[in-house]
Amino acid sequence: MTTMADRRLARVALTWLTEPGTWSVHRLVDRLGPVATLDLLLDGGAPDRALRSTVAARSAGGDARAAAEQALARTERLGARVVTPEDDEWPARVANLRRLILPGAERRVDLETAPPLCFWVRGAWPLGQALDRSVAVVGARAATPYGTHVATELGYGLADRDWTVVSGGAFGIDSAAHRGALTAGGVTVAVLACGVDRPYPMGNAALFDRIADSGLLVSEWLPGADPLRPRFLIRNRVIAAGTLGTVLVEAAARSGATQTLNRAIGVGRPGMVVPGPVTSAMSVGAHELLREQPKARLVTGVAHVLEEVGRIGDDLAPPVRAPERLRDRLDDEAVQVLEALPRRKALGLDSVAARAGVDLRTAMRKLSMLEELAVVVRRDDGYALAPPTEKGGAPKAGS
């Protein structure tokens, strides 16, 4: 009998020992569980030569179990956590990666597309809940002002309708989508190709902090892991499979973003593409997809995106928001106070009053009332919206 802690440690050790997405590892874990798989691999029993040599090479650098224990300790110090399929917050949808067979695949990143072993997560939202109503927005790093504008609008529009925005952590379209979602006070998830403690690119460090604050930073790699080039492509399958659909905004010909879109279509999710001027090199990849990928769907804005994902989303949990009727029960000043509270942070009384545009005494009275209704909680650092309940009925400022 293995304990859950043993299994978690084994998954971390397996991640340290092999690269995420490796099919042979996934199949062993499926059959034997993570602990026996780890034992088998460390005993040199990997079923294929490629895996045996990977395990041997990494084992030469240290002890896998010790490395996993260190990683878990470091994870805790970071205020992050490891999420495994045994956890409630595991995003079940990534299991659809089992379906991802890419015709004519030759490169490792196209062949090794197995579901993740575990995730590192930074941020307060349960991962599965955050991804439940989510759309990926991906595209070029070297985005044009047009692409940046469109991605920001999409991020804003999706978040504003209580959809989670998912993207990578790159400059350009990724950052614009996150910023749009943050501006709307929404939940945004950055899926990284390195450790959740490695702000890469460095220039996005402040953005990552904001994302961790009101959304999630997610990675399949151990803290401290380097953003190696192939990892971005391995990571893309999680963006594609963890969301209900992927929108591509600007991409050069045959870029990483077009790969993500093809992955999304490969797991049966809507692959959506925003067109652009034919005079722009940054829309060449988008137009190529629209010409050559029969399932790619042209979208021009958030309404079209929701039309596509809505079909899949019909039987999903309702949006993460307060019951419609709560607001009707509140007077105007209480609504103002509620709306003044940010999604994931606490605010001091002064700040709440200032943002709500009411005097201190009124703010205090309304906050007490909202606390009684279990919509607001008092914490050491001030007042905050109550955390999401089991059923996903978290209150949202403004609803």
Next chain:
Amino acid sequence: MTTMADRRLARVALTWLTEPGTWSVHRLVDRLGPVATLDLLLDGGAPDRALRSTVAARSAGGDARAAAEQALARTERLGARVVTPEDDEWPARVANLRRLILPGAERRVDLETAPPLCFWVRGAWPLGQALDRSVAVVGARAATPYGTHVATELGYGLADRDWTVVSGGAFGIDSAAHRGALTAGGVTVAVLACGVDRPYPMGNAALFDRIADSGLLVSEWLPGADPLRPRFLIRNRVIAAGTLGTVLVEAAARSGATQTLNRAIGVGRPGMVVPGPVTSAMSVGAHELLREQPKARLVTGVAHVLEEVGRIGDDLAPPVRAPERLRDRLDDEAVQVLEALPRRKALGLDSVAARAGVDLRTAMRKLSMLEELAVVVRRDDGYALAPPTEKGGAPKAGS
């Protein structure tokens, strides 16, 4: 027995008496010929009430045969001509309009899509030959600089590859496409919704003169006919059916240009659409078509367009140009002189010499040689390229 002149006159009279595209007239002409059809209609024998009342109303304004005779005289004075299905230059492809059944059609312009009875043509090229390798470029009047740029490039690129550009006569995309073709020294055809002597819009009068000079002005309406609103939509079916494919560049939602594209698809021709920024109202119609018309094909430039029409065009006459080897037989100065000659105009000896950058004596000598090769003709107004031969082997400056 009716003569060809009788039949031509009858077709003109029928055009005066009814509106182009009327199915009942087309069917009668098919069965009885134009002369007997005209007799029948003038005797009040139209098969349906709508047609009977149209004929009665127009007949009240004058005698159809007399009006047709006046129209033919006016046509001749204009230096224009009437082209009927009995003429060699009739563009056979417009007969495909027989196939154009529009599902759910209710409006007259959607119901009455019969092939034309005759055309008025201004310009030297035989109509059928000009349309043989032709692509329509259509779009918004209120085009943006982006759309204008794309349409000009398409017009230039098509003409440069010896394809005829076909469009309407409007500002915006139509004009840009014509200008591009003219800049490339190519053949461009404006299909008008009014008489070929009516420059509409007036602001395009100079453009129409240039088109008549090196391409064609074409209309189904009598000289002097007004550009009535429904006529633009009736005209569109000729642009769609007379060409090998239609490209739409910029269109507002549900505009006339989107109708032309649907007509092209309706007669089995490629319907191509240039996308644009999703932030532009002038690309809404384009994106709508790409989303909702399954046969609409996204194209980003002339290479994509030729890929589409090329499939249809494989068994067509070769491009209208001099045999490749002619040029090899000429010395450099002869080539310079040949290239100095415009496509459709004659030039005096002085002008030829100046444009070719050779002295008068050389110009004279080379022109005589080219005349002997039947590539150049001497006319009252100077030297000109020899007119296209029966087989379409017209020489082209620069080829």
